[in-house]
Structure formats: structure tokens, C-alpha cells
Amino acid sequence: MVGEETTSLRKRPSRSGENFEEKEDERKPSEESLGISSNGRIDIKQLMAKKIRLTAEAEELKPFFMKEVGSHFDDFVNNLIEKSTSLDSGGCAITSFSVLEGDKNYRAKDLRAPPEHGKIFVVRRSLLDELFEVDHIRTIYHMFIALLILFILSTLVVDYIDEGRLVLEFNLMSYAFGKFPIAMWTWWTMFLSTLSIPYFLFQHWARGYSRSSHPVVHCLIHGFLFMVFLIGVLGLGPTYVALAYTLPPASRSIVILEQIRFIMKAYSFVRENVPRVLNSAKEKSKIVPVPTVNQYLYFLFAPTLIYRDNYPRTPTVRWGYVAMQFLQVFGCLFYMYYIFERLCTPLFRNIKQEPFSARVLVLCVFNSILPGVLILFLMFFAFLHCWLNAFAEMLCFGDRMFYRDWWNSTSYSNYYRTWNVVVHDWLYYYAYKDFLWFFTKRFKWAAMLAVFAVSAVVHEYALAVCLNFFYPVLFVLFMFFGMAFNFIVNDSRKRPFWNVMVWTSLFAGNGVILCFYSQEWYARQHCPLKNPTFLDYIRPRSWTCRYVF
Numbered sequence: 001m002v003g004e005e006t007t008s009l010r011k012r013p014s015r016s017g018e019n020f021e022e023k024e025d026e027r028k029p030s031e032e033s034l035g036i037s038s039n040g041r042i043d044i045k046q047l048m049a050k051k052i053r054l055t056a057e058a059e060e061l062k063p064f065f066m067k068e069v070g071s072h073f074d075d076f077v078n079n080l081i082e083k084s085t086s087l088d089s090g091g092c093a094i095t096s097f098s099v100l101e102g103d104k105n106y107r108a109k110d111l112r113a114p115p116e117h118g119k120i121f122v123v124r125r126s127l128l129d130e131l132f133e134v135d136h137i138r139t140i141y142h143m144f145i146a147l148l149i150l151f152i153l154s155t156l157v158v159d160y161i162d163e164g165r166l167v168l169e170f171n172l173m174s175y176a177f178g179k180f181p182i183a184m185w186t187w188w189t190m191f192l193s194t195l196s197i198p199y200f201l202f203q204h205w206a207r208g209y210s211r212s213s214h215p216v217v218h219c220l221i222h223g224f225l226f227m228v229f230l231i232g233v234l235g236l237g238p239t240y241v242a243l244a245y246t247l248p249p250a251s252r253s254i255v256i257l258e259q260i261r262f263i264m265k266a267y268s269f270v271r272e273n274v275p276r277v278l279n280s281a282k283e284k285s286k287i288v289p290v291p292t293v294n295q296y297l298y299f300l301f302a303p304t305l306i307y308r309d310n311y312p313r314t315p316t317v318r319w320g321y322v323a324m325q326f327l328q329v330f331g332c333l334f335y336m337y338y339i340f341e342r343l344c345t346p347l348f349r350n351i352k353q354e355p356f357s358a359r360v361l362v363l364c365v366f367n368s369i370l371p372g373v374l375i376l377f378l379m380f381f382a383f384l385h386c387w388l389n390a391f392a393e394m395l396c397f398g399d400r401m402f403y404r405d406w407w408n409s410t411s412y413s414n415y416y417r418t419w420n421v422v423v424h425d426w427l428y429y430y431a432y433k434d435f436l437w438f439f440t441k442r443f444k445w446a447a448m449l450a451v452f453a454v455s456a457v458v459h460e461y462a463l464a465v466c467l468n469f470f471y472p473v474l475f476v477l478f479m480f481f482g483m484a485f486n487f488i489v490n491d492s493r494k495r496p497f498w499n500v501m502v503w504t505s506l507f508a509g510n511g512v513i514l515c516f517y518s519q520e521w522y523a524r525q526h527c528p529l530k531n532p533t534f535l536d537y538i539r540p541r542s543w544t545c546r547y548v549f
Contacts, residue, residue, distance in 0.1 A: 118272075118429045121304075123312045123398035127405060128385050144377075148331070151338035172345075173337050176250035183251040186241045190234060190255075190262050191300070197229050198266040199296050202273060206290050210281045226270060234263050242465055252466045260458060264305045264426055269296060271430055272307040302397050303388040305426040312398035325390035332382035336375055343371040344514070348522045364515040365508070372510030384420060410498035412485040427451055452483050463517070469524060470538040473516040477509055516542075 131137040205222040212218040238259040242252045269291075276289045291309055299307050347367055380403070388402045404418035417424055431454055435447035460475040485505065523542035 119306045119425050121306075121308065121311050121399040123314065124401055126385060126389055126400045126402060128381075129389070129400075144335075148335050148338070151335070151342055154342060155338060170337065172340060173333075176248050178248040179245060179251050182241070182245050183247060183254045186238055186255050187258055190238060190258060193229075193233055194262040194266055195297065195300060197233070198226065198269060199293065201226055201229070202270055203290050206273075206277045206288050209277060210284075210288070226266075230263055230266065234259055234266070239465055243468075246468075249466050252468075253462075256462050256465050260462065261305075262300075265300055265307075267430065268305055268307045268426065269299065298395065301391060302395055303392050303402060303422065304397075304399070305422055306429065313396040314393075314398050315396070317396060318393055322390050322393050325386040325393070328386045329382050329390070332378045332386070335378050339371050339374050339378075344368075344518060348518045361515070364519065365511045367511075368515040368518070369507050369511035372514040373507050375514070376506070376510050380419075384422075388422070408499065409502050410495065411493045412482065412502065415502060416482075416486065427455060448486075449483065452479060452486075456482075467517060467521060469520060469541075471517060471520045471540060474513055477512065481509075 132141060201222060205218065209215055209218060238255045241247070242255050247255065273289070273291060280287065280289055295309050298311075302311065304311075347364070384403050389400060391397070392400050402420075402422050404421060406415050406418040409415040409418060431451045432447055435450045436444065439446045439450075456475050456478040459478060460470075460472055463474055464470045519542040520540060523540075523545040527541055527545040529536055
């Protein structure tokens with residue numbers, strides 16, 4: 001024992017010596033990396049050269065890193081959500097991936113996912129809120145503000161030169177929002193009817209379904225009454241008010257867009273809750289799953305078209321953020337006013353002074369591209385970002401992915417999915433999936449065509465009522481060119497060239513829409529008919545305006 005201890009004590013200095021040598025070896029490369037010469041002095045030139053080399057290498061790695069993060073982050077989040085859903089439901093969740101990749105022997109009708117396996121809501125910020133924290137992106141926002149200031153100054157200077165005084169009038173704005181009280185009374189009527197009739201109709205059906213001796217007749221009666229409400233009350237009522245009271249375009253837009261929103265909300269409420277009642281009756285449960293009025297009321301104001309009993313919530317309300325969003329909405333309205341005042345009105349004011357021809361049409365389209373693109377950006381920012389985020393903040397609504405990075409789209413299919421996520425979710429879960437269930441998986445193209453047709457008809461209906469004439473330019477662009485681009489420029493296109501093509505077609509399409517509808521609007525203002533018929537309502541007036549006096 002004494003010999004072993006003596007041996008161990010003798011070995012200790014040697015180990016400490018080895019550690020000291022290792023530390024010396026570790027220190028030598030660190031000193032070399034710092035540019036320390038043999039005499040202990042720091043070589044500044046060598047240090048700066050190494051710093052420049054490391055900076056250059058970091059700059060080379062930065063784009064690859066950002067590209068990898070951007071390409072994999074969305075997939076990672078989606079896969080994480082899918083896995084969490086399967087875990088919550090005991091690993092038996094039927095997700096969209098399992099439906100599409102399931103056994104080929106089953107038809108799509110047999111694999112129809114129940115409503116609870118639809119859209120999953122999580123707490124997340126809007127993409128622009130995250131991007132605006134980057135100084136480079138926020139500078140683009142500042143550039144648009146600077147352009148608005150120039151529009152205002154241009155209008156004031158031109159008015160002062162022409163009139164000899166500052167003309168602070170907003171005739172176009174006051175005209176567009178004319179008869180605003182009628183629009184508001186119509187909105188209140190739609191809101192109260194949507195709050196009361198679908199809810200109590202569903203409640204009466206749900207509580208009487210299990211006790212009814214004729215459940216099929218019971219369902220048919222309530223389904224018929226619900227369709228009468230959707231078509232007769234929400235469908236025809238607001239349209240009649242807009243046409244009978246000759247509401248101006250902006251006031252009509254409020255009525256018609258809210259009409260469409262309430263119809264989609266009421267349908268989602270019924271569509272999500274009916275299967276729950278049927279399952280409850282099948283299991284012979286004594287508890288009827290009827291949502292509370294407060295849950296339905298919250299859904300009517302929540303910035304989503306997919307009903308859930310509960311949504312992820314944020315802890316507090318940032319009222320300063322809410323005020324800023326509404327301020328930006330009003331700023332976008334004035335921005336669009338100055339765009340119409342400075343870029344659109346001079347272009348279309350004298351429409352009947354020159355005959356309608358291909359030359360006039362081509363010049364009109366190209367002159368309309370710039371204001372059309374600006375209006376597209378402003379409508380996106382004002383509604384999909386500011387307006388929806390303001391209501392989400394007031395309601396503590398957590399999931400604020402109202403849009404995705406549509407500006408990076410290299411295919412039209414991706415653009416349609418990311419431009420307006422709120423409407424896309426409704427179309428995907430209630431239109432596309434139901435059409436796919438009806439047509440079966442083999443006719444996927446038929447389901448997609450049906451969704452395009454529904455969307456195109458609704459868009460054209462809104463424009464026809466808001467502008468008070470039928471001119472199916474948007475329907476043709478959406479239904480034919482948009483549908484063709486959806487198959488031609490599909491998700492297999494990943495190169496930056498296709499992103500350029502998507503932007504080019506978007507610019508051209510917005511120019512065509514603004515040109516055609518503005519020409520038709522001014523033609524009907526300058527060339528009115530004394531006793532118009534129904535054919536005059538659908539016949540383009542801009543083609544023959546110069547002959548009518």
C-alpha cells in the first residue's frame with residue numbers, strides 16, 4: 001500500500017507536466033489566430049487580414065443559410081403540427097397527408113376527414129409584422145409613405161397652379177362613400193339576422209334530432225329553412241338594398257363583401273357542428289354538443305372563416321398597435337384616392353373623344369399597369385394585414401397567418417394558396433374537399449375546376465353589383481387564364497425565372513382589369529341611356545360610347 005501511494009505521488013508531477021504541455025499547445029494556435037508574433041507583439045496587419053477573410057467567408061455562407069432556413073422552416077412547422085395532431089388523437093388522426101397517401105384500394109369518399117381534423121390554429125404573428133423588424137424591409141414601407149407624400153404634394157401644387165388656391169376637397173372620396181348610413185343599417189340587419197337565425201335554427205335541429213321519429217324529414221326541413229335564409233335573407237336582401245337605393249361603389253362594397261362574409265361564416269358554423277351532433281346521436285350521448293351564443297358571437301367577429309369553439313388567444317390587447325393598424329387603413333384609403341385622382345381620372349375622363357380601337361386599348365392597358373399594381377398592394381396591405389390584425393388584436397385572436405409569402409411564388413398554384421389564406425382555407429375545407437369527396441380522387445381536376453368556377457362567379461358577382469354593370473373581364477381572366485396558369489405554371493416550377501413570370505402576369509392582369517372596368521364605368525357615366533333594358537346592363541357601353549349623345 002505504501003509503495004502504491006509513493007508511485008501515485010511520483011506520477012502526479014508528470015501528469016501536471018503533461019497538462020501544462022497540453023495547455024501550451026492549445027495556447028499556441030490561439031496566439032497564432034490572434035496574430036501574436038514570437039516576441040509577444042500583436043501583428044495588426046495579419047489580424048486584419050484574418051478578420052477580412054472570416055467576414056468574406058461569413059458573407060458567402062449567409063445566402064445559403066437564409067435559403068435553407070426559408071425552404072425548410074415552413075415544412076418543419078407543418079410536419080410538427082401534423083405530428084402533434086396525431087399524438088393528440090392517439091395516433092389515429094386522418095390528416096391531409098394520410099388521406100392523399102393512404103391505401104389506393106379505398107376511394108376518397110371512404111377517407112373523408114372529419115371537421116375536427118381540418119385547419120389547426122396556433123399562435124403566430126403575421127409575416128409582415130416579422131419582416132418589418134428588419135431594417136431593409138421596413139425601408140420599402142418608408143418608400144411607399146414617401147410616394148404618398150409626393151402624391152399629396154403633386155395634387156396640392158397642381159390645384160394651386162390651376163385654381164390659384166389650395167383645393168382641399170375630396171369629391172371622389174365623398175361620392176364613393178355616399179349614403180353611408182344606409183350601408184350601416186343594412187350591415188346591422190345582416191349581422192343581427194346572421195347572429196340569431198342560423199344559431200337558433202341549428203340549436204332547434206340539434207336538440208330535436210335524437211328525439212325525432214323521422215330524423216331525415218327533421219333534417220330536410222331545417223336544411224331547407226337554412227338555405228332559404230342564406231339565399232333569401234342574406235343573398236337577395238342586401239343586393240336589393242344596394243340596387244334599389246343606388247348606393248355608390250364604396251358603400252356597395254361594404255354591403256356586398258359583408259354579405260359574402262356572413263354567408264361563409266354561417267355555412268362554416270353549421271358545417272363544423274352538424275357532424276358533432278350526428279356523432280353524438282350515433283353514440284347515444286345525453287349531451288348535445290351545441291356551442292354557446294358567446295362562442296358563435298366571437299366567431300362572427302374573429303378574422304377567420306373556419307369555426308372552432310375555442311381559438312388560441314394572446315394574453316393582452318395592445319391598443320397602440322390597434323390604433324396604428326386602423327391609421328394605416330385610413331392612410332391606404334387616401335393613398336388610393338390620390339392614385340385615382342392623379343393617375344386614373346385623367347386617363348379615362350375623356351373616353352368618348354377617341355373611338356374605341358386596338359391602339360386605344362393597348363395604350364390604356366399599359367398606362368393602367370402602374371396604378372393597378374399600386375392598388376393591388378394597397379388593398380392587400382390595408383385589408384389582409386392592417387384590418388384583420390386590428391380585429392385579431394382586439395379579440396386576442398392568436399393565429400394571424402392571414403397570408404403567406406405570396407410575393408415569392410414561382411407558381412400560380414402557390415400564389416392562390418398564399419395570397420389570401422383566410423378565404424383559401426374556406427375554399428379548401430368546404431369546397432375543394434367536398435367536391436373531391438363527391439367526384440372521388442380520380443377526378444381531382446374536376447374538383448379543382450369546380451372551386452375555380454365558384455370563386456370566379458363570386459368575384460364577378462361582387463364586381464357587377466358594386467359597379468352596377470356586368471362586364472365579365474375578371475371572370476374570363478380568373479376562370480380561363482388563371483385556371484390555365486394553375487396547371488401550366490405549377491408547383492414543379494422552382495427557378496427564379498418563374499417568379500418573374502408570375503409577377504409579370506400579375507402586373508399585366510391588374511392593368512387589364514383596371515383599364516376595362518374603368519373604361520366601362522366612365523362610358524356609362526358619359527353616355528347614359530334614357531330607357532335601359534336588361535341587355536343594356538350586360539352589353540359593354542365603352543365599345544359604342546362615342547356614338548351616343
